[in-house]
Amino acid sequence: MLTLLSNMSLTAAFALFSVCAVVIGIIGTRLARIVDDLADRTGLGEAIAGAVLLGMATSLSGIVVSVSSAWTDKPELAMSNALGGIAVQTLFLTIADMVYRRANLEHAAASLGNLIQGALLLCLLSLLLLGRFTPEWTFWQVHPITPLLFIAYLFGLKLVKNAQTRPMWSPTRTHETREDQPDESPGKLTLVRLWLLFVGLALTIGITGWLLERSATVIAAETGLSQAAVGVLLTSIVTSLPELVTTVAAVRRGALTLAVAGIIGGNAFDTLFAAASDVAYRGGSIYHVIPDQVMLWVALAVLMTGVLMLGLLHRQEQGPGRIGFESMVIIGLYLAGIAILMVN
Secondary structure: OHHHHHOOOHHHHHHHHHHHHHHHHHHHHHHHHHHHHHHHHHOOHHHHHHHHHHHHHHHHHHHHHHHHHHHOOOHHHHHHHHHHHHHHHHHHHHHHHHHOOOOOHHHHOOOHHHHHHHHHHHHHHHHHHHHHHOOOOOEOOEOOHHHHHHHHHHHHHHHHHHHHHOOOOOOOOOOOOOOOOOOOOOOOOOHHHHHHHHHHHHHHHHHHHHHHHHHHHHHHHHHOOOHHHHHHHHHHHHOOHHHHHHHHHHHHHOOHHHHHHHHHHHHHHHHHHHHHHHHHOOOOOHHHOOOHHHHHHHHHHHHHHHHHHHHHHHOOOOOHHHOOHHHHHHHHHHHHHHHHHHHO
16 A cells, blocks of 8 residues: 555646545534534533644644654655644634624634633744754654643643633623634534544544645655645645634634634644654654754744734724734735745
8 A cells, every 4th residue: 555655646646635635625614513512512612622622633634744754754844744734724714714704803703712822832833943943952862842842732721721711811892702602502413423423533634644645745756846845835735724624614603712713723733743743753853854944934833823813912803805904914924935935
């Protein structure tokens, strides 16, 4: 099987790539409804469910691509997929902002939990930058920044949970604010079946991600594109399709907190791609072998997240084109990143 996938033609690779993209998109549509139901039935709330369940499930295909790439000695593809995915997913939030026509999405989905997750994401991205500039020390081929990423992520989730149960402040309510309110109708599926469906769809996304990585490797080899370019322009976008589909689906269901939490929480989870890739990479610290092109996307992700948090704090009700100013800036930053990547 591995030999067959490695030796496939460019046409077959593009065909497999396209099929994987369609499968990921279809599965992502169902995930939004299932996670929204689990958030209500388990009492987790949309902020935690979006950050952990939706963020983890929709990120499985991406983490499979990054870890398998690192294991097969392709660190550029591993890290560009992980970090390029954060930028793409932040861009997808602007699409959800366009879909929600009543008001700016960041205004309507005001949530303390989402702000904490945004701050957590900035901390995790900063740790990635520190990993690049610290000494190249490793323990069992793992850099010290890697366990710190896992610890910081878990601590951040604890803060989000505390904010949900014992909030110290809350955003001002307006006529456009949509708070996390559990659905009063219990739904037809039992809680056990909901969990089984969730696990099944998540595993399917993971397997699809592995096939996606195989096809992306062939495309990179046959077209002459660098691993960084393939990671940013191809795999990061396709493996992020579940985030786009589930975010738009959540907005249409009126689960606005879930929509924003799924993106920000998914981005925070995506930083663990880098940590997992460092564990899988056997050539030492993966942070010290990634090129400047990939580190560009870390810097862009920090800037885009900062702009998003400004939007969540400012809460502009309506902006140009009926979207918030933060959406317009994020689109501009992403396009600038693509231009810099193509020039270099």
